[in-house]
Amino acid sequence: MHIIETKSLSKSYKSVKALDGFNIRVPKGTLFGILGPNGAGKTTFLKILATLINPDDGEVFINNIDLKKSPRSIRELIGYVAQDIALDKVLTGRELLDFQADLYHISKPKKHERIESLINQLDMKEWIDRKCGTYSGGMKRRIDLAAGLLHFPEILILDEPTVGLDIESREIIWNLMTSLKNQGVTIILSSHYLDEIDRLADYVAIINSGKVIDQGSPSDLKNKLGGDRVSLKVKEFSNKKESEKVKEILANINGISQIVVNVSQGYSLNFIAERGKDLINKLKVELAFAKFEIFSLTQSQPSLDDVYLQSTGYTLQDAEISMAGKRDLKKESKESMR
Amino acid sequence: MELQNYNILFLYQETFALTKRLFIQLKRRPSTLFAGILQPIIWLFLFGALFTNAPSNFLPGVDSYGSFLGAGLIVFTAFSGALNSGLPLMFDREFGFLNRLLVSPLTSRISIVLSSFIYITALSLIQSLVIMLMTFLLGYGFPDLLGLGIVLITLTLLVFFVTSLSLSLAFILPGHIELIALIFVVNLPLLFASTALAPISFMPNWLGWIASFNPLTFAIEPIRFAYSNHLNLDSVALSAPYGDLSCRDCITSLFVLTLISLIIIRPLLNKKLG
Numbered sequence: 349m350h351i352i353e354t355k356s357l358s359k360s361y362k363s364v365k366a367l368d369g370f371n372i373r374v375p376k377g378t379l380f381g382i383l384g385p386n387g388a389g390k391t392t393f394l395k396i397l398a399t400l401i402n403p404d405d406g407e408v409f410i411n412n413i414d415l416k417k418s419p420r421s422i423r424e425l426i427g428y429v430a431q432d433i434a435l436d437k438v439l440t441g442r443e444l445l446d447f448q449a450d451l452y453h454i455s456k457p458k459k460h461e462r463i464e465s466l467i468n469q470l471d472m473k474e475w476i477d478r479k480c481g482t483y484s485g486g487m488k489r490r491i492d493l494a495a496g497l498l499h500f501p502e503i504l505i506l507d508e509p510t511v512g513l514d515i516e517s518r519e520i521i522w523n524l525m526t527s528l529k530n531q532g533v534t535i536i537l538s539s540h541y542l543d544e545i546d547r548l549a550d551y552v553a554i555i556n557s558g559k560v561i562d563q564g565s566p567s568d569l570k571n572k573l574g575g576d577r578v579s580l581k582v583k584e585f586s587n588k589k590e591s592e593k594v595k596e597i598l599a600n601i602n603g604i605s606q607i608v609v610n611v612s613q614g615y616s617l618n619f620i621a622e623r624g625k626d627l628i629n630k631l632k633v634e635l636a637f638a639k640f641e642i643f644s645l646t647q648s649q650p651s652l653d654d655v656y657l658q659s660t661g662y663t664l665q666d667a668e669i670s671m672a673g674k675r676d677l678k679k680e681s682k683e684s685m686r
Numbered sequence: 687m688e689l690q691n692y693n694i695l696f697l698y699q700e701t702f703a704l705t706k707r708l709f710i711q712l713k714r715r716p717s718t719l720f721a722g723i724l725q726p727i728i729w730l731f732l733f734g735a736l737f738t739n740a741p742s743n744f745l746p747g748v749d750s751y752g753s754f755l756g757a758g759l760i761v762f763t764a765f766s767g768a769l770n771s772g773l774p775l776m777f778d779r780e781f782g783f784l785n786r787l788l789v790s791p792l793t794s795r796i797s798i799v800l801s802s803f804i805y806i807t808a809l810s811l812i813q814s815l816v817i818m819l820m821t822f823l824l825g826y827g828f829p830d831l832l833g834l835g836i837v838l839i840t841l842t843l844l845v846f847f848v849t850s851l852s853l854s855l856a857f858i859l860p861g862h863i864e865l866i867a868l869i870f871v872v873n874l875p876l877l878f879a880s881t882a883l884a885p886i887s888f889m890p891n892w893l894g895w896i897a898s899f900n901p902l903t904f905a906i907e908p909i910r911f912a913y914s915n916h917l918n919l920d921s922v923a924l925s926a927p928y929g930d931l932s933c934r935d936c937i938t939s940l941f942v943l944t945l946i947s948l949i950i951i952r953p954l955l956n957k958k959l960g
Contacts, residue, residue: 398789423791434782436707438714450703451790455698479714495786 349504351376351534352397357406359392359558366392370406374536376552379529381549381566382538383652385667388610389558390538391431394507397536398428410503427501431508431538433488437481440473444480445498451497459498466494471520486517503534506644510544524546540664542652556667561659566660569585570650574605575622581614581643582635592616597634601628606658612666615634618657621647695754696793704787704801712809721871722767722813726759727820733883734824745885748910756821757910758882760814761902764841765876767810768848769869771802774857776865779856788959795959803849810845811838825884826913833912840912840937844905854951857958881906898926904940908933 352374359367367389374380378506382390395401396408399419408415410422442463467476470490475483480491489509494619495503505527510518511587525535525548539545545565553563562569582594591609598604604623608614621627628647635642644678656664712719730752737751748754775798778784787798802883818837822828829837852869859865879893880902886894897903907923911933924931931939 400785400788420791423789426789428789430785432782434786436783438711439707443710447703447707448786448790450699451787451792453699453791453793529771601710 349376350374351411352536353409354393355407357396357408358404359389359396359401360404365558367396367403367406370555370558371560372553372563374534375533377529377532378550379525379535379537379548381545381552382555383537383540383542383545383552383656383664384538384555385540385664388555388667390555391507392558393555394428394505394536394538397422397503397505398426398430399423400428401538413660424499425501426503426505427496427499427505428505429489429492429496429509431511433492435480435488435491438479440479441476441483441487442467444491445494448495449498449649454499462498463494466497470494470524482685484514485511487519489513490520497528501533503536504528505536507538508540509537510539510541531631540668543663548650552652554652554659556656562655566652569652569655570593573620573650573654573658575603575620576649577648578619578621578628579582579610579644579646580617580619580631581645582640583643584614586615588615591617594635594637594640597638597640598631600631601627601634604631608657608661610657610662610666612669616644618654620650620658693793697797699794700790701797701800701804702742704797705804708801708805718770719809719813722763722809723816725766726763726817727814727928730759730760730817730820730824733771737953744888748914750826752821752824753826753913754885754910755883756818756826757906757913758877758880759821760817760837760909761841761844761880762877762882763813763817764810765848765902765905766847766873767813768806769852769873771806771849771853772854772865773862775802775853775856776859776862778863778956782869796955798851798959799844799955802853803846806849807842807845811841814841827911830917836912836917836937837909840905840908843937843940844901844946847901847940847947850944850947850951854954857954861883876900876902881910881924886927891927894927898924898928901940901943902952904936904943906934907931 349372352372354370355369356370357370358365358604370389370393384390392401396403397410399415402416411425413421413425415422424588434534436447439447445463445466446459449463454462467473470493472487472490472494475487476491480488483491491507493509509521513521520606522544525537529535537545537548547674549566551564552566552569554561554569564572580594582590588611595607595609598607598619599619603625604627605620605622607617607619628645632642653664656667658665662670695882733755734752737755741750745751745754775784778787784798788795792798814837817932820937855865855868859868879896880900881897882902886897890898903924911917913921917933920932922930923933923936
C-alpha cells in the first residue's frame, strides 16, 4: 500500500521549473530516500508534502487524502523538519516543545509526558532548559526533530536533517530514524549524502532537474546496472576526440555497456562490465592494439552515484559543483516566503 | 456540536500558546516595552518645556500645554506600539518560524493574527497607562471612571486599526528593512499632521484639513475630552474645517475605520495564511 502518491506534480518559481512532472509512490512504513543534488527540487517537493506551498499542477495523495482539498488533515498526519532550522532564540528548548505541543492540541498531562520522553530519547536533558539561541547546530537539529515528533506523526518528513552535523548528533538521528521506521512510521528523507541514503533507505527516488529519474530499492537500482562499475582514463587530461575513439573501442567489446564520457573528470569513461567475462583483460588488449595507454583503471561494485551517473551523465558531486554559484539562495528564500 | 466545542477549545489553546510566546519574548527582551514608554515621556518633558509659555487661552478646554499634550502622547504611545506590531510577524516570516506554525494543524490560522492583536493591545494599553500615570504625577490630571472607559475604548479601536494595517504590511513587504523604513516614514508625519501637538486652529488651512481626517485626531480628541472630566459625548470635541465633530462622532469614525481595515485585510490574510 502506498501512503504517498504524486501524479505529474509541477511547480515553478518565475522562470525556474523546480518540479516538472514529478511522480513518486511511497510504500507505507518505509524509509524513502530522495536523492539529488542541490537545486534538484527536493525541498520544493517536501514543502508541498508539508502543505507549505501549493503545486502549480498535478495531484498529491497522502493516506488517500487529497492534499489540495484537505491540507489540515494532512498536517495532522505529518511531522516536518525543515532544512533551515527556525527556532525562537528567546525560548528554552522545553518552552519551544511546550509551545509546539499546544499547536498540535496535545492535552496538558500527555504533553509533559511526551516532552520528557523525547528529551530522553534524543539525549537533550543537559541543555533542554537553556535558550535555543545558545544551541549548537546538532542541538538545534535534535530539538527541531523532537518538535516534529511530538504528536506521533504517521509520516515524518526530513529535509537534509544531518547536513553539517557532528558525528554524535548524526548517529543519534540515524538511530532515531531506524527506531521510528521499526515502529511503523513512514519517513521521507531528502539528502545529497549517498552513504546516508544507502545505509538507511528501503526505497530511493533519484531526482534531477525537478524530475524523478529512477526509483526503487537501492540494491535493485544498483543491480539494474548489470555488472561492475569501471572507470577508465587513457591520459590524465584527455580530450573529446580521444574519448570518443576509446568509447568506440569499448562499444565493440561484448559485455561492456552503458558507456558514459565524464567531461568534468578529464574525459574519463565510465561503463558497466559484466561479471565473470574477464572483460578487463580484453579491454587492455584492444586498447594496446589501438595504441592507447591506460592512465588509470578502477573497478568497483556499483553505488547509487553510479546509478545517478548512468542516468544523467555526471556524478552527484559534479552536479553539486555545477549548481554552486548558479543559485541565489536569498532570492529563492524570498520567493518562497509566505 | 462536540466537534465545535473541541474546535473552540483548540482555538483557545493555540491562541494562548502563540500569545504566551510573544509575552515570553517581551519578558526576556523588555527593551521595546521600555522604549515605548520612555519616548513619550521624553516628548512630554521636551515639548512640555518648549511650549510652557504658550498662551493657555489658545488651547481649547485645557489650562496648560502639558494637559493638552498628554492626550496626544497617550495616543502616540499606543499608535507607535501598534505600528510596530507587524515586526515580530515579519521576523517569523523571514527566519522561517512562520513555517513551523503553518505546518501545524491549527484549528484556524487566524489564531496567528489574533495572538498579535491580543499581545499588542495589552502592550499598548500598559504603555499608555504608564504615560497616563506620569502625566497625572506631573499634575496634568486623570480622567474619571467614565473618562477612563472612553480612553480605553478609543485606544483599543486605534490599536486594532493600526495593528491590522501593520500586520498586512508584514505580509506584503519583502522584508523587515522595508517595514522599518515605512514605519519611520509614517510615524512622525502622522503625529505632526494630527492634533497631538497643536490644535487645528494653530494650523495652516491645508494642514488643518489633513489633521481633521487623520485617525490619530479621532483618537486624541475624545481622550482630551475625557480628561476634561465633564463628559458629554455629544459636545463638540473637534472643530474640523468641514464641521464640528462630537466625541461620539470621533469614536464612531474610528470604529468605522477599524471595521473597514479589518474587512480589507481579510482577503490578504486568507491568501497568505490559507
